[in-house]
Amino acid sequence: MLRILQFLYRIRAFILFVFLEVAAVWMIVSNNSPQGAAFFNSSNALVGSLLKQQADVVQFFSLAEVNEALTDENAEILEKLLALQVPADSMPIPLDSAFAATYQFRGARVIGTSLRFSQNYLTLNKGAKDGIKPGMGIFNPYGVVGRVKSVSENYSVAFSLLNTGLMISSKIKSTDVFGSVQWDGKNSTEARLLFVPRHVVATAGDTVVTSGFNAVFPEGIHIGIISNVAPDEKDPNYLNLTVKLSTDFSKVSYVYLVENTQFNELDSLHRQSEISNEY
Amino acid sequence: MNIRNLISYLLLIIFLGVVQIFFLKNLALFGVAFAFVYLLGILVLPISIRTVPLLFIAFALGFLIDLFYETIGMHTAAATFLAFARSIWLRSISPTGGYAEMEEPSLAEMGFGWFLSYSFPLIFGYSLVFFTADQWGTGGLWSILNKSLFSSIFTCLLVILVQLLFFKRRRGI
Numbered sequence: 098m099l100r101i102l103q104f105l106y107r108i109r110a111f112i113l114f115v116f117l118e119v120a121a122v123w124m125i126v127s128n129n130s131p132q133g134a135a136f137f138n139s140s141n142a143l144v145g146s147l148l149k150q151q152a153d154v155v156q157f158f159s160l161a162e163v164n165e166a167l168t169d170e171n172a173e174i175l176e177k178l179l180a181l182q183v184p185a186d187s188m189p190i191p192l193d194s195a196f197a198a199t200y201q202f203r204g205a206r207v208i209g210t211s212l213r214f215s216q217n218y219l220t221l222n223k224g225a226k227d228g229i230k231p232g233m234g235i236f237n238p239y240g241v242v243g244r245v246k247s248v249s250e251n252y253s254v255a256f257s258l259l260n261t262g263l264m265i266s267s268k269i270k271s272t273d274v275f276g277s278v279q280w281d282g283k284n285s286t287e288a289r290l291l292f293v294p295r296h297v298v299a300t301a302g303d304t305v306v307t308s309g310f311n312a313v314f315p316e317g318i319h320i321g322i323i324s325n326v327a328p329d330e331k332d333p334n335y336l337n338l339t340v341k342l343s344t345d346f347s348k349v350s351y352v353y354l355v356e357n358t359q360f361n362e363l364d365s366l367h368r369q370s371e372i373s374n375e376y
Numbered sequence: 377m378n379i380r381n382l383i384s385y386l387l388l389i390i391f392l393g394v395v396q397i398f399f400l401k402n403l404a405l406f407g408v409a410f411a412f413v414y415l416l417g418i419l420v421l422p423i424s425i426r427t428v429p430l431l432f433i434a435f436a437l438g439f440l441i442d443l444f445y446e447t448i449g450m451h452t453a454a455a456t457f458l459a460f461a462r463s464i465w466l467r468s469i470s471p472t473g474g475y476a477e478m479e480e481p482s483l484a485e486m487g488f489g490w491f492l493s494y495s496f497p498l499i500f501g502y503s504l505v506f507f508t509a510d511q512w513g514t515g516g517l518w519s520i521l522n523k524s525l526f527s528s529i530f531t532c533l534l535v536i537l538v539q540l541l542f543f544k545r546r547r548g549i
Binding site: 109110111113114117118120121122123124125126128144147148151209210211212213214215216217218220254282283347 | 397398401402404407410426427428431435438442443444445446447448449450452453456457459460463509510511519
């Protein structure tokens with residue numbers, strides 16, 4: 098018995114090493130599983146405030162560009178608003194009020210981001226206090242950015258679109274053919290459009306937008322432009338479509354968050370009918 | 377380790393941490409060469425340190441970097457591996473007379489050639505663990521090796537540069 102204890106004492110460093118490695122791997126796994134609670138991440142107060150300080154300095158230099166994008170967007174919205182105004186000589190018919198309240202929008206600022214790993218995340222400067230909830234979609238004037246993963250009081254952490262674990266239900270705008278956009282972990286300016294069948298005629302230059310099927314993003318938010326069409330080598334029934342992302346992830350600074358207020362209802366309906374919906 | 381060494385070590389850790397988190401986080405030369413300059417904090421710990429405290433220091437340091445990188449566990453696993461490999465590697469490359477007189481395995485005390493052969497394999501091993509964890513199930517072996525090789529070259533350069541710039545040289549050498 099003493100021998101065994103002595104032996105164990107002699108290899109204590111190795112035992113500790115194995116123990117710490119197992120702890121680290123457990124942290125990796127629990128952090129990456131969608132349901133796993135992530136206790137330690139940059140949404141905690143100290144880390145969040147430090148990242149915010151850094152973002153304050155860095156983003157000062159991109160203010161001009163951000164302003165320009167906002168002006169462009171304002172112009173676009175003004176145009177739509179004018180189209181909505183009812184001419185004086187007509188009789189408007191009120192639409193279903195439930196539709197109008199389906200999506201709610203909020204704004205936030207990105208204070209931390211990465212784009213060089215295969216699982217990339219964003220940290221936002223708003224949290225539960227400002228009404229941010231896990232599962233909200235994130236986009237900016239250029240296109241889709243990601244999806245909120247977890248929130249704390251003042252900050253929140255989100256999956257970037259550049260995260261191999263995130264799939265976004267999308268469609269080709271011109272033909273309404275739908276598929277899923279997923280990043281393949283290689284190039285931060287490109288993603289793949291999956292599950293588009295072979296008979297579909299897709300050409301380089303077609304726009305890819307969100308489909309509105311997944312109840313996270315409203316329909317028609319830009320994702321990117323198809324840059325390459327090729328038959329899939331692994332599964333000949335599908336096309337291998339490369340999408341050039343319209344969002345430049347190296348300078349994402351201000352973003353909008355969108356919440357589907359009827360998400361819970363849709364989700365429970367899906368569960369009830371045992372359909373697993375992708376996000 | 378006396379109190380003065382401890383304080384200067386803590387200052388080094390804070391300096392390396394700040395540089396790592398605020399400047400090197402989003403830096404990747406040509407998309408493949410990452411810099412993990414904070415590893416210097418594990419590499420220059422005294423040779424005489426026991427493996428158990430070394431493992432704890434590396435674990436804590438890796439975890440701290442992980443918090444900011446949003447990659448919980450990945451730096452931790454790799455840094456712990458580096459710390460464990462360090463004690464084995466130091467034993468196997470010990471000079472004939474042993475390490476008796478020297479205190480820490482730094483560039484100034486051990487010379488350029490020795491330091492390179494000490495740090496490069498360790499940093500390469502670290503990068504290998506890190507990128508394997510990062511690309512688990514997605515990337516191929518080729519991309520892991522590619523990133524590991526260039527990251528360890530880049531990190532080695534930076535680690536040597538930091539020592540040349542900020543470490544006091546021994547008088548007489």
